[in-house]
Amino acid sequence: xxxxxxxxxxxxxxxxxxxxxxxxxxxxxxxxxxxxxxxxxxxxxxxxxxxxxxxxxxxxxxxxxxxxxxxxxxxxxxxxxxxxxxxxxxxxxxxxxxxxxxxxxxxxxxxxxxxxxxxxxxxx
Numbered sequence: 001x002x003x004x005x006x007x008x009x010x011x012x013x014x015x016x017x018x019x020x021x022x023x024x025x026x027x028x029x030x031x032x033x034x035x036x037x038x039x040x041x042x043x044x045x046x047x048x049x050x051x052x053x054x055x056x057x058x059x060x061x062x063x064x065x066x067x068x069x070x071x072x073x074x075x076x077x078x079x080x081x082x083x084x085x086x087x088x089x090x091x092x093x094x095x096x097x098x099x100x101x102x103x104x105x106x107x108x109x110x111x112x113x114x115x116x117x118x119x120x121x122x123x124x
Contacts, residue, residue, distance in 0.1 A: 067095045 074080050074088040 063095060063098075067091060 071088050
């Protein structure tokens, strides 16, 4: 973020330059504090979205594993009834229809991260 302040003085003997500079510095401090608050909020949102994406992916993986185990168990039965086969097929279709994906959450987290510029390396 860049902040340029231009002050034009007209010759007025009663100008309190020190007071004017203090006022300007207080405004700069206020702006920087708000920037810091927004940065903190963006970072918290990115962290929360990443946590949601991780949890959703773990749940999706567990669901896929459990579904695969059920389908395999049904398929391995020599005497599986047509109703059981149909139920297993409906289960697989329902899981597939969920289309659980964390892509949208990850994209939102990346967008928030992109809005929050990385800290400049320390100079010196």
